[in-house]
Amino acid sequence: MRSGGEPEPATTKRRAVRRRLLAMLDDLDVGDALPSERRLAEELGVSRPTLRAAIDELAGQGLLDRRHGSGTYVAEPRIAVALTMSSFTEDMIRRGMKPSGRVLSFRTEPAGARIGRRLAVSPMEEVFTIRRLRLADGTTMAIETLYLPKALMPKLRREDLEGGSFYTLLRERGVILASGRETIEPTVTTADEAEVLGVPVHAPAFLFERISRSEQGTPVEYVRSLYRGDRYRLELELKPVPR
Structure with missing residues (x-):
């Protein structure tokens, strides 16, 4: 100066x-x-x-x-992300965009200590580990990894999640999400993530991690989502603290 x-x-x-x-x-x-x-x-x-x-x-x-x-x-305009309990599919439809996606991997495996703690299950209990690529109007938006206790939806199939909303599936089975806790932090893409999203390595991104709970307070899902930083912006509605 x-x-x-x-x-x-x-x-x-x-x-x-x-x-x-x-x-x-x-x-x-x-x-x-x-x-x-x-x-x-x-x-x-x-x-x-x-x-x-x-x-x-x-x-x-x-x-x-x-x-x-x-x-x-x-560049394509960034999409504002409102922090609500809606699914990606519901959020994109609300914004007038056509959501789609494909399942990159779908497997069952023991929860292990880290996922077990998040889902409040035994490390030996089987969970679904589902990795999906999420798109809007044909453009890649995010990579989402969903962890779900297998006992909650034992007959879940890979085809059930091809382009559909997981939250809709939950509601159809009588599971109501009542609360959740989500953290957001800035990050950059790894080589694998960059290849899947079609962006440069170390491109800016947002990492969302969410644990959603049922009306009984039981963890239903743990989701780790990596959103493209060049297509998303966060939008928060602020209110003063009551006095």
Whole structure:
């Protein structure tokens, strides 16, 4: 910073470039490519490092999609995620999008100590471990891993979850979710996760972990979901604490 709190010239230039890039986006559609960095730098009259810094900032906000070896494109708008007890399927339908997905793996195995603690079952009790890819309007959104006591739905089949809502299946079997606890933390994708989601390795992501309970207070599910950071934003409704 300069004396008096004035921003450095490089910062001022980056902000100016950011404003001009935002104005450019108003005339482009999702998926349109931006001109090359060399051409943009020449047109805007700035250095390429300054241009890259502005593009990186917009990419971090989910407005641009940088594809290695291909270029920079207008990104799909991020979907706001409201923190409710709704399923992914229900949430996407409510937003006017078409949910879909496919089961990546479906197996039964002993819960083990870690999953057993979360589901309040013995480490030797069998649980379903189901990994699904979730999509909206054909675009990858999240990788979801669901852990479920097998005794709760012993006849559950892989086909039951292909593109359907797990919460609907629960309701059809008389299981009502009454409460849940969810944690959210920022993370980045591993090589395996990046390949499944179709994003770069170490792309920003949100990790959601939820334990949902029945009306009797019994854990019904433990879910670990990895959401694409470039397609999601969190939306919270805040209210003052009663006095």
